[in-house]
Amino acid sequence: MSDQTTAIQITGISKNFRGTLRGNEVRALVDVSLAVNHGEIFGLLGPNGAGKTTLVKILLGALRPSAGTATINGHDITTAAARGRVGFLPENHRFPPYQTGLQMLYCFGGMTGMSRSEIRVKADGLLELVGMSQWRGTRVKKYSKGMMQRLGLAQVMLNDPEIVFLDEPTDGVDPIGRHEIRNILLDLKKMGKTIFLNSHLLAEVESICDRVAILDRGKLIKTGPVAGLIDVRPAYRIETTGLNVETAQKIQDVYPGAIIDDNRIRVTFDDPLQVNGLTDLIRECGVSLISVTPEKISLEESFMQLIRESKQHE
Amino acid sequence: MNKFRAILYDSFLEIKSGKMLYLYGAVMLIMVLIFILVPSIKINGENLFESGILSPGMITRGMAHFFSGFWGFALFLMVFGSAWLLPAYLGKGRIELTLSKPISRMKLLSMKFATVFLVKISILALMSIIIWLAIALRLGAFSMQFFFGLFFSFLVFANIYALVFFIGVLSRSGALAVMGYFVIKFSTDLLAGRELVYGFLGDSSWKTVLDTAYQILPKIGEMDDNYISLISGDGFTNTYAIWTTLAFSAIIFLLTLLIFHRRDY
Numbered sequence: 264m265s266d267q268t269t270a271i272q273i274t275g276i277s278k279n280f281r282g283t284l285r286g287n288e289v290r291a292l293v294d295v296s297l298a299v300n301h302g303e304i305f306g307l308l309g310p311n312g313a314g315k316t317t318l319v320k321i322l323l324g325a326l327r328p329s330a331g332t333a334t335i336n337g338h339d340i341t342t343a344a345a346r347g348r349v350g351f352l353p354e355n356h357r358f359p360p361y362q363t364g365l366q367m368l369y370c371f372g373g374m375t376g377m378s379r380s381e382i383r384v385k386a387d388g389l390l391e392l393v394g395m396s397q398w399r400g401t402r403v404k405k406y407s408k409g410m411m412q413r414l415g416l417a418q419v420m421l422n423d424p425e426i427v428f429l430d431e432p433t434d435g436v437d438p439i440g441r442h443e444i445r446n447i448l449l450d451l452k453k454m455g456k457t458i459f460l461n462s463h464l465l466a467e468v469e470s471i472c473d474r475v476a477i478l479d480r481g482k483l484i485k486t487g488p489v490a491g492l493i494d495v496r497p498a499y500r501i502e503t504t505g506l507n508v509e510t511a512q513k514i515q516d517v518y519p520g521a522i523i524d525d526n527r528i529r530v531t532f533d534d535p536l537q538v539n540g541l542t543d544l545i546r547e548c549g550v551s552l553i554s555v556t557p558e559k560i561s562l563e564e565s566f567m568q569l570i571r572e573s574k575q576h577e
Numbered sequence: 578m579n580k581f582r583a584i585l586y587d588s589f590l591e592i593k594s595g596k597m598l599y600l601y602g603a604v605m606l607i608m609v610l611i612f613i614l615v616p617s618i619k620i621n622g623e624n625l626f627e628s629g630i631l632s633p634g635m636i637t638r639g640m641a642h643f644f645s646g647f648w649g650f651a652l653f654l655m656v657f658g659s660a661w662l663l664p665a666y667l668g669k670g671r672i673e674l675t676l677s678k679p680i681s682r683m684k685l686l687s688m689k690f691a692t693v694f695l696v697k698i699s700i701l702a703l704m705s706i707i708i709w710l711a712i713a714l715r716l717g718a719f720s721m722q723f724f725f726g727l728f729f730s731f732l733v734f735a736n737i738y739a740l741v742f743f744i745g746v747l748s749r750s751g752a753l754a755v756m757g758y759f760v761i762k763f764s765t766d767l768l769a770g771r772e773l774v775y776g777f778l779g780d781s782s783w784k785t786v787l788d789t790a791y792q793i794l795p796k797i798g799e800m801d802d803n804y805i806s807l808i809s810g811d812g813f814t815n816t817y818a819i820w821t822t823l824a825f826s827a828i829i830f831l832l833t834l835l836i837f838h839r840r841d842y
Contacts, residue, residue: 280841320673323673323676323677324676324677324682325672325673325676325677325841326841327841343679343681344679346677346678346679349677349679351673351677353670353673353674355669355670356671356673356674357668357670357671358674359587359590359591359671361590361591361593361594362587362590369586370583370586371583371674371678372583373579373582373583373584373586374583374584374675374680375580375678375679376679378579379579418674428677
């Protein structure tokens with residue numbers, strides 16, 4: 264059940280798509296359950312075709328779930344009230360090409376129930392914020408992909424949403440634009456907004472998300488804080504001088520997973536304290552230590568590992 | 578109200594951006610110029626339009642025939658101009674964003690229909706009134722019954738657009754919507770003359786099939802017959818065609834709402 268701290272509650276959502284041929288059914292989502300708390304940035308990760316966009320589309324009423332329920336701010340997703348204080352930037356959006364940036368804000372803002380005067384007041388500040396003020400009167404069809412993303416973000420923030428859904432928001436945006444979008448998202452978080460972020464850019468998710476969920480072939484395989492996913496197993500990079508073959512062999516015997524390359528050793532432990540045993544062994548063999556550097560497993564490595572494990576379990 | 582206004586604004590901008598608007602303008606201009614610049618016809622040295630040879634009844638009947646043809650042509654253009662609006666609205670990347678707004682699907686589609694209808698009939702009304710004024714000033718006959726015909730053309734357009742809307746939701750293709758509309762219109766025009774082929778049909782079950790199809794399908798061609806009688810002041814001539822077409826359109830519109838309500842986008 265959703266409570267006051269839960270912004271989005273998903274319970275046992277499944278989605279099957281019928282193919283054109285009989286019996287050709289695709290299971291896009293399988294019994295997905297998760298909760299997103301108010302004020303957090305939640306990242307949904309997964310390879311292409313994992314079901315990330317399908318899940319967002321279900322939450323926002325574009326798709327009907329085959330099974331399960333979900334609520335947004337306590338409202339059932341099948342009701343219009345669930346989308347009352349929500350902002351959304353879809354993946355591969357096609358804003359009406361015949362509208363100017365400002366006209367688009369009038370149209371989509373109006374559809375949330377805002378009056379023209381309310382939109383007029385907010386639009387100027389938002390277009391300024393996303394760096395689109397000078398293009399407000401230009402038709403959308405003349406915009407670049409990056410400009411459309413920025414305009415899309417202004418549209419997302421127009422009705423002062425409590426929850427923001429972003430599907431690949433930095434797709435097609437240059438590095439500077441990406442950095443700016445990241446900062447906007449962090450500003451939104453500071454304002455207490457809840458952000459549900461779909462992205463395949465793991466570095467981006469790692470840098471801004473509080474928690475993530477990993478989807479693979481429609482199944483939720485992991486949910487948790489980013490730190491928890493990244494620091495699954497600590498790794499160390501050890502630099503030495505005078506590492507001979509005998510010592511390398513001894514290290515390999517005791518730590519079979521160690522990767523030894525010239526004077527460099529890379530090893531992963533289940534327990535971080537195990538690094539002391541390795542450094543003692545190196546010293547006992549008369550080899551000098553230059554440095555011991557903890558190596559953080561990136562979210563990408565962790566992600567790849569989880570996907571591999573998921574495939575092995577099938 | 579803000580939501581309706583926003584969708585109306587969007588529909589207006591979308592229709593304004595299309596090339597059809599230039600075509601409507603060109604058609605209107607040509608008609609106005611024809612009536613303003615038409616050379617005076619002299620009979621026995623007297624100007625035909627000022628001689629009193631043409632009785633007001635003749636002028637009204639002439640106008641009725643003219644507007645019957647004009648509205649038929651204008652509605653034909655309107656079908657072309659509006660068939661692609663809904664498929665574009667339902668296009669990938671746009672409909673997801675629209676559906677994420679706090680409006681129920683039923684309201685959303687009804688508003689889209691209503692707003693496109695309002696913009697289109699405004700254009701039709703503007704064109705018709707300007708041409709009517711040109712004719713009336715030239716001939717000196719201000720027949721107010723013209724407005725009955727004009728309002729009836731709105732009703733005919735609502736029926737046509739309901740059908741185009743239905744095919745648009747079903748197929749998400751403007752081309753198919755236009756083709757579907759013309760297939761149905763052509764079929765019903767043929768069915769209107771079905772009695773001519775009864776003699777050639779040996780099996781009476783064919784007669785039943787043709788009769789049933791005729792009763793069910795909209796009778797858009799036959800509705801056009803009412804323009805002349807309305808402007809001439811004779812009222813409706815074919816009320817059966819009107820009521821059955823209205824019933825068909827109402828059912829088709831409800832079906833469109835139902836399909837849109839249940840469909841995945």
